[in-house]
Amino acid sequence: MKRHFIRRPISLVTRSLVPACLLALVAGAASAADYLGPEDLIPTPDGKTLLISCKDAKQILYYDVAGKKVTKTIGVPGEATGLVLSPDGKKLYVTCASASSVVAEIDVAGGKVARTIPVGHTAIGPAVSPDGKTLYVCNRFDNDISIVDLDAGKEVSAIPLIREPIGAAIAPDGATLVVVNHLPIDPCDGYDVAAVVSLIDTATKEVKNLRLVNGSSSVRDVCVAPDGKYAYVTHILARYQMPTTQLERGWMNTNALTIIDLENKERLNTVLVDNVDLGGAVPWGVTITPDGKYVALTHSSSHEVSVINAPGMIDKILKMPPPPDDDRYAYSHGTSAGVPNDLAFLVDLRRRVKVEGNGPRGIAVVGDKVYTTEYFTDSLGIVELESEWRRSGESVPLGPAPKMSQQRRGEMLFHDAHLCFQHWQSCASCHPDARVDGLNWDLLNDGLGTPKNVRSMLLAHKTPPSMSLGVRATAEEAVRAGIKHIQFAVRPEEEAVAIDEYLKSLKPVPSPLLVNGKLSQAAERGKKIFEQVGCAKCHPAPLYSDLKQHDVNSKGKYDRQRKFDTPTLIECWRTAPYMHDGHYTSMKDLFTTGKHGVLGGPVDKLKDQELNDLVEFVLSL
Numbered sequence: 001m002k003r004h005f006i007r008r009p010i011s012l013v014t015r016s017l018v019p020a021c022l023l024a025l026v027a028g029a030a031s032a033a034d035y036l037g038p039e040d041l042i043p044t045p046d047g048k049t050l051l052i053s054c055k056d057a058k059q060i061l062y063y064d065v066a067g068k069k070v071t072k073t074i075g076v077p078g079e080a081t082g083l084v085l086s087p088d089g090k091k092l093y094v095t096c097a098s099a100s101s102v103v104a105e106i107d108v109a110g111g112k113v114a115r116t117i118p119v120g121h122t123a124i125g126p127a128v129s130p131d132g133k134t135l136y137v138c139n140r141f142d143n144d145i146s147i148v149d150l151d152a153g154k155e156v157s158a159i160p161l162i163r164e165p166i167g168a169a170i171a172p173d174g175a176t177l178v179v180v181n182h183l184p185i186d187p188c189d190g191y192d193v194a195a196v197v198s199l200i201d202t203a204t205k206e207v208k209n210l211r212l213v214n215g216s217s218s219v220r221d222v223c224v225a226p227d228g229k230y231a232y233v234t235h236i237l238a239r240y241q242m243p244t245t246q247l248e249r250g251w252m253n254t255n256a257l258t259i260i261d262l263e264n265k266e267r268l269n270t271v272l273v274d275n276v277d278l279g280g281a282v283p284w285g286v287t288i289t290p291d292g293k294y295v296a297l298t299h300s301s302s303h304e305v306s307v308i309n310a311p312g313m314i315d316k317i318l319k320m321p322p323p324p325d326d327d328r329y330a331y332s333h334g335t336s337a338g339v340p341n342d343l344a345f346l347v348d349l350r351r352r353v354k355v356e357g358n359g360p361r362g363i364a365v366v367g368d369k370v371y372t373t374e375y376f377t378d379s380l381g382i383v384e385l386e387s388e389w390r391r392s393g394e395s396v397p398l399g400p401a402p403k404m405s406q407q408r409r410g411e412m413l414f415h416d417a418h419l420c421f422q423h424w425q426s427c428a429s430c431h432p433d434a435r436v437d438g439l440n441w442d443l444l445n446d447g448l449g450t451p452k453n454v455r456s457m458l459l460a461h462k463t464p465p466s467m468s469l470g471v472r473a474t475a476e477e478a479v480r481a482g483i484k485h486i487q488f489a490v491r492p493e494e495e496a497v498a499i500d501e502y503l504k505s506l507k508p509v510p511s512p513l514l515v516n517g518k519l520s521q522a523a524e525r526g527k528k529i530f531e532q533v534g535c536a537k538c539h540p541a542p543l544y545s546d547l548k549q550h551d552v553n554s555k556g557k558y559d560r561q562r563k564f565d566t567p568t569l570i571e572c573w574r575t576a577p578y579m580h581d582g583h584y585t586s587m588k589d590l591f592t593t594g595k596h597g598v599l600g601g602p603v604d605k606l607k608d609q610e611l612n613d614l615v616e617f618v619l620s621l
Contacts, residue, residue: 188582
């Protein structure tokens with residue numbers, strides 16, 4: 001497998017120097033954000049309190065389970081993306097995401113930030129060893145995971161992973177760390193495209209990457225069973241090989257839970273968490289009850305919680321016969337290979353409960369109840385584990401009801417599968433974070449059988465036309481066409497207007513190749529080369545697109561024309577694979593194998609160091 005690797009520009013020594021301003025910030029008042037944006041949550045060992053991370057407000061909330069109210073608020077120095085408790089429950093570790101993230105260590109009893117520990121770019125998904133000595137932190141855009149010595153209070157090493165590690169969980173014996181990589185990194189014009197789960201031996205630091213079933217993308221979360229036998233992973237299972245002519249029976253996107261056999265270090269199987277005629281869009285958080293009886297997960301775009309009989313599910317999977325040809329990925333009804341295509345597999349093993357709030361993400365179990373953070377309504381959803389008669393959950397506000405701006409409402413609608421026929425998908429299904437899912441889709445804009453790579457929505461309204469062939473004159477037109485032809489729905493115009501405003505509000509994330517927010521020396525050299533060899537002719541600053549179509553010898557076997565729209569290069573470090581057909585998994589491969597840019601200048605004459613400098617500059621934008 002080719003890897004999309006962004007090297008880290010910040011040394012471990014640099015990370016260990018905590019700016020005084022960060023400590024001053026956490027000691028002061030909490031951020032007065034317009035929205036809380038509750039993202040993750042975890043119960044204290046006694047089950048009396050839920051600790052909730054609020055991404056937008058940069059806060060941690062203490063929620064009294066019995067009293068159903070917030071009793072304390074703590075400010076943290078960054079977007080609170082994830083949290084984990086020390087084994088004794090006395091310390092809370094909060095990932096505070098930014099280009100230079102820190103972990104805030106909070107004394108739970110005292111309710112104060114004791115110290116901060118520098119980690120990497122966009123920290124998320126923390127996990128702590130059973131002995132409480134080591135903290136593991138996913139650095140999403142550094143494509144690695146930090147190993148933090150908690151006694152020393154610093155990162156001691158980092159393990160490279162595949163692409164956007166976003167969640168981690170550790171086995172009860174501490175021997176295996178399970179990390180989920182958010183997106184695949186494969187050539188998209190091939191048949192097999194899938195994200196991977198990384199199994200890390202905590203003693204040797206060796207990594208084994210388990211490939212998920214073909215079409216797996218937008219991986220979000222992972223949990224490990226109390227007995228350490230299995231890990232459970234939430235993700236979308238895209239049917240990207242199919243033309244987008246319908247949605248029935250999961251024709252485009254299905255939503256999945258993969259079970260990893262940790263003893264044998266292999267994928268046991270993948271089950272769908274949809275119904276035959278009703279999708280369960282964008283599965284997000286996942287947890288398991290302390291007794292291992294139930295696995296519970298959130299459907300963040302269809303606003304539901306699924307509660308699954310875990311032993312029953314495992315037993316049913318183990319009893320499935322193998323396919324005759326022993327092909328794990330081929331569809332074969334009634335065999336283990338057919339399970340990822342069986343929308344009725346969990347019919348007697350799962351209860352699906354509607355929550356009252358919007359955008360459930362994090363999930364936790366306390367006693368006989370499931371709790372979930374409802375991101376867009378700043379609320380907490382509560383679902384009874386075993387109540388058969390109650391079909392919807394309770395929702396408790398965590399603060400004042402948010403007064404939604406047009407942009408915020410557009411963001412909510414972008415993530416809402418209720419806009420879609422049978423709730424199979426939201427806009428975010430193919431555009432997580434309004435960016436890319438790493439797949440090709442045949443959207444029929446230029447006829448049947450011409451798949452194109454998903455494009456980021458960043459700057460879409462400033463860089464018309466839209467789509468690789470420019471078939472939509474503006475992004476506004478593309479938004480409305482998407483609702484009609486991809487969501488298969490007719491919606492009020494004001495919803496499309498709100499989505500426009502959300503997409504217009506998107507801001508670039510700083511590249512992980514920047515050094516203290518500026519170009520590295522190599523990138524500075526690459527910037528000059530970018531001008532000298534003619535790249536700027538088609539990619540002029542500041543948008544790095546001339547808004548025109550060009551023939552750059554990129555016509556593929558499925559294409560019917562030679563000219564394609566010039567995309568912006570801003571944030572291209574996170575939009576691989578490259579070109580309209582997603583054939584090149586790295587920028588360097590695009591220049592060398594793809595010969596991109598040769599028609600505009602002597603890119604093919606560059607020496608190796610010059611080419612590396614050029615790549616460094618482009619990936620720094």
